[in-house]
Amino acid sequence: MSAALRSEHHIELLGRPVGYRLRRSARRTLGLTIDGRGLSVAAPLRAPQSAVEAFLRANDQWVIDKLATLAARPRPAELAVADGLHFPLLGAPCRLALTRGRTESRWVEAGEGAPAQLQMRCTTRQSPADCLRRALQARALAYFEGRVAEFAWRIGVPVRPVSLTRARTRWGSCSARGIRLHWRLIHLPPEIIDYVVAHEVAHCVHMNHSPRFWALVGQIVPDLAGVRARLRTLGRTLPDFIDVVDAPPSLLD
Template identity: 50%
Template sequence: MEQAHAMVIDGTPVDLVLRRSARRSFALQIDHRGARVAVPLRTSLGEIERFVHSHGRWLLDRLKASAEAARVPVLEVADGVQLPLFGRPLSLRLHEGGRTQWRAAVDGGEELVLPLDGDPSRALLRALQARALPWYRGRVEEYCHRLGLKQPSVRLSNAVTRWGSCSSRSGIRLHWRLIHLQPGLIDYVVAHEVAHLIEMNHSPRFWAVVEHIYPDWRAARSALRAAAPTLPVIGASGHGAAAR
């Protein structure tokens, strides 16, 4: 059962969709439709509002990031276009033929050669995702080593509101668009998710684990929030996640 509900959080009007169902926990989400809160069937409106207010700052930050991301134009793939790769410029080159390849650029950076045949945007997405996954796996392995943990399964994500997620059953998922960021900011997300292997929550104990393996996490979290709206949008990839 869903119903619309309006609230004011820190002076800002917020429209929500409330969904009651046979669940046990509360969940607050943001997607292309806006803010949604899922609660158990018999939850009172007062309880719902207290839950939303307890996450008010997070909610306002996510809504702002989502609105800013929606204004970022879709990247037009063309010869000579640049986009960030691990925080450094990556130049795109288009050529006749059917093979995608990475190569060194004359300025010491990198170029990605994409075939004109077919859909260059789709070829770009595949190339970036193929580059991201092994790099992410290496960083997860490093942070698991720091905690003496066995490395879990690592897969790519295309979630709307999260840079990463961690499950005791399915392992760690990391958003492929993190590849645009500087390695240090990617490492913050990796450290965040690896810490969840010990604490599946955001309690003080969890943040203590994060601080142990990534001491500068507060600055990184702020930098990630600032960088998120500036990342390129490629084809149908969507605007990606909001910062953790």
């Protein structure tokens, strides 16, 4: 979208300063959206700024309440990628063994009473966080392909190609071209991943959310309601990875 049609603004609502993104397009009405990025206002191209602000003030209580709910949600942890880091893999702890060298990664399964391990090397010019994401994405794709094949066989549909997505608001999607699944699902327990995979595979039969669709998903996933609730909760806490930033030396050293 052109920068001229998207801009940042501030307004005071119920005595509180609120920032929002204004997006203009060829629409006829004003609309509000609140997500992980904050408040967005969609407006017609020719709507005056005064009309936008009047619309926000008319919905001030809703905006303040939704922003408060958003602020109270658990935030994803930012994990600094260094040797010895523990991160979730399939719902269980996994330890990173990081060294420098030619780029390579190897997964070592958990021993009795010990976490699984990712042995990873990356060059000094590479971002360890990026290397870790790539290793997780490769692990995720292989795992998801196996689960898609399993569920497709169970319900009697052809296996569709699987690819990864980084979509902000959807865990997966299904189309004639294949099934797309969010790579960060690999952090979650297998039964939650299975729900998302089963959901998308069931769309190969019912491209809707009709009672027949949910009945088919329920045949594959026990405790469907419980697993969906766990996904809503745990899905907000998946970690993000950042590189370790060396602090500058102290002047007192």
